[in-house]
Amino acid sequence: xxxxxxxxxxxxxxxxxxxxxxxxxxxxxxxxxxxxxxxxxxxxxxxxxxxxxxxxxxxxxxxxxxxxxxxxxxxxxxxxxxxxxxxxxxxxxxxxxxxxxxxxxxxxxxxxxxxxxxxxxxxxxxxxxxxxxxxxxxxxxxxxxxxxxxxxxxxxxxxxxxxxxxxxxxxxxxxxxxxxxxxxxxxxxxxxxxxxxxxxxxxxxxxxxxxxxxxxxxxxxxxxxxxxxxxxxxxxxxxxxxxxxxxxxxxxxxxxxxxxxxxxxxxxxxxxxxxxxxxxxxxxxxxxxxxxxxxxxxxxxxxxxxxxxxxxxxxxxxxxxxxxxxxxxxxxxxxxxxxxxxxxxxxxxxxxxxxxxxxxxxxxxxxxxxxxxxxxxxxxxxxxxxxxxxxxxxxxxxxxxxxxxxxxxxxxxxxxxxxxxxxxxxxxxxxxxxxxxxxxxxxxxxxxxxxxxxxxxxxxxxxxxxxxxxxxxxxxxxxxxxxxxxxxxxxxxxxxxxxxxxxxxxxxxxxxxxxxxxxxx
Numbered sequence: 001x002x003x004x005x006x007x008x009x010x011x012x013x014x015x016x017x018x019x020x021x022x023x024x025x026x027x028x029x030x031x032x033x034x035x036x037x038x039x040x041x042x043x044x045x046x047x048x049x050x051x052x053x054x055x056x057x058x059x060x061x062x063x064x065x066x067x068x069x070x071x072x073x074x075x076x077x078x079x080x081x082x083x084x085x086x087x088x089x090x091x092x093x094x095x096x097x098x099x100x101x102x103x104x105x106x107x108x109x110x111x112x113x114x115x116x117x118x119x120x121x122x123x124x125x126x127x128x129x130x131x132x133x134x135x136x137x138x139x140x141x142x143x144x145x146x147x148x149x150x151x152x153x154x155x156x157x158x159x160x161x162x163x164x165x166x167x168x169x170x171x172x173x174x175x176x177x178x179x180x181x182x183x184x185x186x187x188x189x190x191x192x193x194x195x196x197x198x199x200x201x202x203x204x205x206x207x208x209x210x211x212x213x214x215x216x217x218x219x220x221x222x223x224x225x226x227x228x229x230x231x232x233x234x235x236x237x238x239x240x241x242x243x244x245x246x247x248x249x250x251x252x253x254x255x256x257x258x259x260x261x262x263x264x265x266x267x268x269x270x271x272x273x274x275x276x277x278x279x280x281x282x283x284x285x286x287x288x289x290x291x292x293x294x295x296x297x298x299x300x301x302x303x304x305x306x307x308x309x310x311x312x313x314x315x316x317x318x319x320x321x322x323x324x325x326x327x328x329x330x331x332x333x334x335x336x337x338x339x340x341x342x343x344x345x346x347x348x349x350x351x352x353x354x355x356x357x358x359x360x361x362x363x364x365x366x367x368x369x370x371x372x373x374x375x376x377x378x379x380x381x382x383x384x385x386x387x388x389x390x391x392x393x394x395x396x397x398x399x400x401x402x403x404x405x406x407x408x409x410x411x412x413x414x415x416x417x418x419x420x421x422x423x424x425x426x427x428x429x430x431x432x433x434x435x436x437x438x439x440x441x442x443x444x445x446x447x448x449x450x451x452x453x454x455x456x457x458x459x460x461x462x463x464x465x466x467x468x469x470x471x472x473x474x475x476x477x478x479x480x481x482x483x484x485x486x487x488x489x490x491x492x493x494x495x496x497x498x499x500x501x502x503x504x505x506x507x508x509x510x511x512x513x514x515x516x517x518x519x520x521x
Contacts, residue, residue: 003520007470010517014482014510015066021485021507024500025427025492026367029067030174030322032376032437033060034074034087034448036097036128039461046123047101047115048133050460052173053165054100061171063466064441067481070251072174072322072435074376076162076244077182084454085130088256092182092241093155094162097133101140103165109144126446126462166248174322175249177242179257179264180215185237192222192234194287196270199260204327205350206377206451210276212267217279220291224305231305238306246310252320253311258342261302261323263330278330299332300339308340318342322370322435326350343368343431347375348422349384353392353399363403365431373426373436376448380439381422382477383447385415393418400425404491416476423479424487441479443472467521474518482511 022029038050038057050056052073060071076098077090087095101118104110118136123129145157152160179199186193199215201207222234231239246253255261263281266288268274275285280299282288293299311321318341325333325345337344344359346369351360362371373381385393393413400421401408411417426434438461439446449456462468472478486507490497497504 003517004467004470006517007514007521008466010514011063014514017503017506017510018481018485019066020503021481021489024503025485025488026432027427028069028433030070030072030433030435031064031068031441032072032374032435033461034376034457035076035095036074036087036457037438037448037460039465040463041102043463045102045119046463047118048121048123048136049097049128049130051098051100052171053098053162053169054102056461056463057171060461060465063469067479068441070172070174072176072254075176075178075256076248077178079457081130081134085457087176087457088178089180090178090182092184092244094159096137096141096158096162098162098165099137099141099158100165101137104140104144104161107144107148109147110140111143114140114143126444126460128458128460130458163248169248172251173249174251174254174320175245176254176256177245179260180213181218181238182241185241186216189234189237192219193217194219194266196268196272197287198267198269199264200267201257201259201265202276202328205347206327210267211451212269217264217266220279224301235306239309242306242310246314249314252316252322254322254324255307256324257327258323258325259327259330259333261307262299262333262336265328265330281330281332296332296335297339299330299336303336303340319368319433322433326375341368343370343433345370345372345435346431347372347378348426349374349378349381351396351399353395356399361399362426362429362431365429367430367432369431369433371426371429371431371434373422373434374440375435376437377451378437379447380437380445382415382419382440382443383445385418385422397421404428404487405493420476420480420483421487423484424491427484427488428491436479442469443475443478444468470518470521474515474521480511482507482514 035052036050038052038060040046041055075087075090076094078093078095079085079087079090083089101110101115105112105115121132141158145154150157193216197217198212199217200212202210218234222232224235225232263278266279267276277285277288279288280291280293283292321342323342326347346360346362346365348362352358396418397412398408401412403425404421442465444462446459448459469478473480486504489500489504
């Protein structure tokens with residue numbers, strides 16, 4: 001038996017130990033891995049893109065279950081070449097790239113020869129070539145559509161396949177609701193939207209310049225007809241759209257740009273000289289003043305009318321909701337989050353270590369908050385620490401050492417030490433939930449999206465991720481749950497540490513045993 005097989009056997013054996021550590025610390029670890037970024041089944045069975053319902057996803061769950069608890073797979077809508085396949089500009093149909101093509105072969109709808117031809121096409125490891133994928137999937141799905149002799153249209157046929165595969169999926173995925181309204185709705189009903197206005201964001205941590213996204217802004221009076229006490233036509237359509245997004249995501253929902261549900265920032269793009277401002281708090285802007293809200297509780301209405309009913313319908317709790325509230329936050333944000341019992345997202349990369357009480361200093365988080373090590377929009381945690389100035393690294397090291405009760409020395413400013421300490425600090429912090437993008441968990445290099453760069457979304461989990469993870473683990477460049485849990489237990493104080501000393505020893509022994517196995521890798 002080679003050392004890789006020994007490592008896999010040992011990895012499976014220590015799952016209960018990791019679960020015990022999470023239980024002691026009261027932690028839920030959520031992995032960000034977009035559906036199309038899932039790995040291939042094997043190097044010889046690679047369609048060029050991932051599927052959440054294929055055997056590549058099965059490999060991810062088989063390897064990581066118990067070490068992670070849920071996976072955020074991103075939006076489920078169909079992406080388009082004209083929008084660079086951004087999942088946040090998707091249409092109101094399921095993404096046909098999600099289809100597990102092997103399942104179509106088993107149904108007899110797709111020839112094995114056709115799939116083998118797709119497998120033989122040259123692929124770039126860890127990269128999605130959408131041009132090639134579009135051609136291959138159109139060929140395969142067209143063949144399946146014709147062979148099945150269905151009376152459904154091609155699009156409805158693809159939607160039905162994905163719905164069936166979604167229902168049979170045993171993994172607790174977290175879906176994602178984009179703040180953008182699909183273009184087919186704005187094209188069909190332009191009167192539902194404010195003419196010449198776009199949703200966006202003022203300068204923030206992601207961008208030094210304003211971001212004008214081009215997302216249409218729904219008229220509040222098209223959503224709800226207050227005088228008649230009923231939903232407007234746009235509101236009724238929005239509810240149907242939300243049902244599409246919520247369906248099948250048994251692990252919960254991420255709310256992209258939740259700020260847009262509370263008080264979106266709007267940019268005027270027409271020829272008049274209007275200022276930019278927030279939709280519900282700009283009484284000095286002629287077009288927007290009619291929508292200005294006076295009472296803090298009024299800012300709850302959008303979420304209460306459109307989101308809460310679906311959270312209840314799909315039997316989700318507030319701890320299953322991941323509201324992305326990053327950027328310049330309107331003053332009503334905290335009130336809305338607290339009233340709905342949603343937590344704040346606390347990205348560690350936005351923390352200012354010079355301010356002990358900074359909003360993103362996770363040591364002061366609350367149980368309902370969400371600690372964010374990195375996102376699909378940010379560099380990996382290791383890349384972040386490698387690229388910030390040395391003086392800033394030292395500031396992070398000093399704060400993390402204090403949070404973990406470590407004696408500070410200059411060598412803790414090394415990016416590898418910062419990476420390891422940040423993991424432990426997240427496990428030690430009061431917040432229950434931690435989210436991490438797959439690059440930071442596995443030690444894979446690369447970035448999924450750079451805000452402002454159109455041609456993103458190509459990054460994919462590498463096929464041999466298990467072996468590459470073990471190599472990165474050995475080098476201290478990937479998540480080490482044994483070490484991180486031990487350090488987090490120590491950070492909780494002497495009494496807590498003494499209570500769980502037997503577990504700490506078991507974790508230490510397990511870590512050393514795995515490192516010994518990996519010496520030959």
